[in-house]
Amino acid sequence: MSDVSRPSTTGARPAARTAAVIPAAGRGVRLGPGAPKALRALGGVPMLIHAVRAMAASRAVSLVVVVAPPDGAAEVKSLLDAHALPGAGAGGTDFLVVPGGESRQESVRLGLEALPPDHDIVLVHDAARPLVPVDTVDAVIEAVREGAPAVVPALPLADTVKEVEPATAEGEPERVLATPDRARLRAVQTPQGFDRATLVRAHETVTGNVTDDASMVEQLGVPVVTVPGHPEAFKVTRPLDLVLAEAVLARRRLNDVF
Numbered sequence: 421m422s423d424v425s426r427p428s429t430t431g432a433r434p435a436a437r438t439a440a441v442i443p444a445a446g447r448g449v450r451l452g453p454g455a456p457k458a459l460r461a462l463g464g465v466p467m468l469i470h471a472v473r474a475m476a477a478s479r480a481v482s483l484v485v486v487v488a489p490p491d492g493a494a495e496v497k498s499l500l501d502a503h504a505l506p507g508a509g510a511g512g513t514d515f516l517v518v519p520g521g522e523s524r525q526e527s528v529r530l531g532l533e534a535l536p537p538d539h540d541i542v543l544v545h546d547a548a549r550p551l552v553p554v555d556t557v558d559a560v561i562e563a564v565r566e567g568a569p570a571v572v573p574a575l576p577l578a579d580t581v582k583e584v585e586p587a588t589a590e591g592e593p594e595r596v597l598a599t600p601d602r603a604r605l606r607a608v609q610t611p612q613g614f615d616r617a618t619l620v621r622a623h624e625t626v627t628g629n630v631t632d633d634a635s636m637v638e639q640l641g642v643p644v645v646t647v648p649g650h651p652e653a654f655k656v657t658r659p660l661d662l663v664l665a666e667a668v669l670a671r672r673r674l675n676d677v678f
């Protein structure tokens with residue numbers, strides 16, 4: 421059960437249909453040389469397939485739109501055909517693949533443009549967060565269904581955070597400017613869930629660099645609320661994250677958890 425305080429601007433929609441957009445078009449530069457990150461293997465299965473399975477595992481998700489690397493849509497379609505996906509088939513979850521763009525923001529917009537009209541709730545979930553548990557997905561959907569226009573899974577920080585003056589020359593130390601109160605900070609994950617019209621308006625209106633979709637909604641002045649995130653929803657960004665992801669998968673297999 422989520423613990424959000426809910427400024428409801430959209431009204432409760434317990435039966436609203438939910439689509440998930442999965443931006444998967446990134447290169448994965450921080451992971452090092454190799455195939456686009458979403459296509460790299462985790463436990464012998466492409467990372468993207470884990471992310472698609474995580475969304476389709478929610479009974480509430482009836483459509484998954486994968487935003488593929490710009491020249492990789494055909495390959496991604498073949499991967500979806502070649503792997504078992506929960507709910508796939510008549511009357512279950514549908515799957516679409518569209519080519520992505522130069523930035524995460526553009527890829528999400530291209531995914532949104534591909535959505536058919538009959539889905540009022542949209543999740544945006546990084547392919548790079550392949551191991552998010554279904555309970556987290558469901559908590560986000562539930563909070564949007566109950567009326568929150570924008571919902572993010574969030575965790576408290578373990579580290580103390582410093583605001584710095586970025587160095588102007590290589591090797592020069594950065595000067596610490598401030599230490600924000602950690603108790604008021606959260607690390608946010610995906611899936612982020614939205615009232616569809618609000619998210620579309622944000623993508624039509626907000627320009628400039630952003631690192632997540634919720635911050636675009638914040639810029640509209642629309643409230644964004646949190647639900648508890650999960651440590652296993654971490655983002656695979658650097659090589660060490662792959663080691664952790666393999667370990668989580670191995671433990672799930674031992675415990676016979678999908």
Ligand SMILES: Nc1ccn([C@@H]2O[C@H](COP(=O)(O)OP(=O)(O)OP(=O)(O)O)[C@@H](O)[C@H]2O)c(=O)n1
Nearest residue numbers: 443444445446447448449450522523527547548
């Ligand atoms: N042009 C882009 C860039 C990113 N993404 C997606 O956005 C998610 C989060 O991005 P990130 O982890 O930064 O992935 P990359 O951009 O691939 O990583 P890097 O910055 O290290 O290259 C990933 O699922 C990634 O595939 C995307 O769909 N289109």
Ligand SMILES: C[C@](O)(CO)[C@H](O)COP(=O)(O)O
Nearest residue numbers: 524546608609610631632655
């Ligand atoms: C959307 C996100 O996963 C929330 O934490 C994150 O901001 C993506 O950042 P990235 O630099 O595109 O990986």
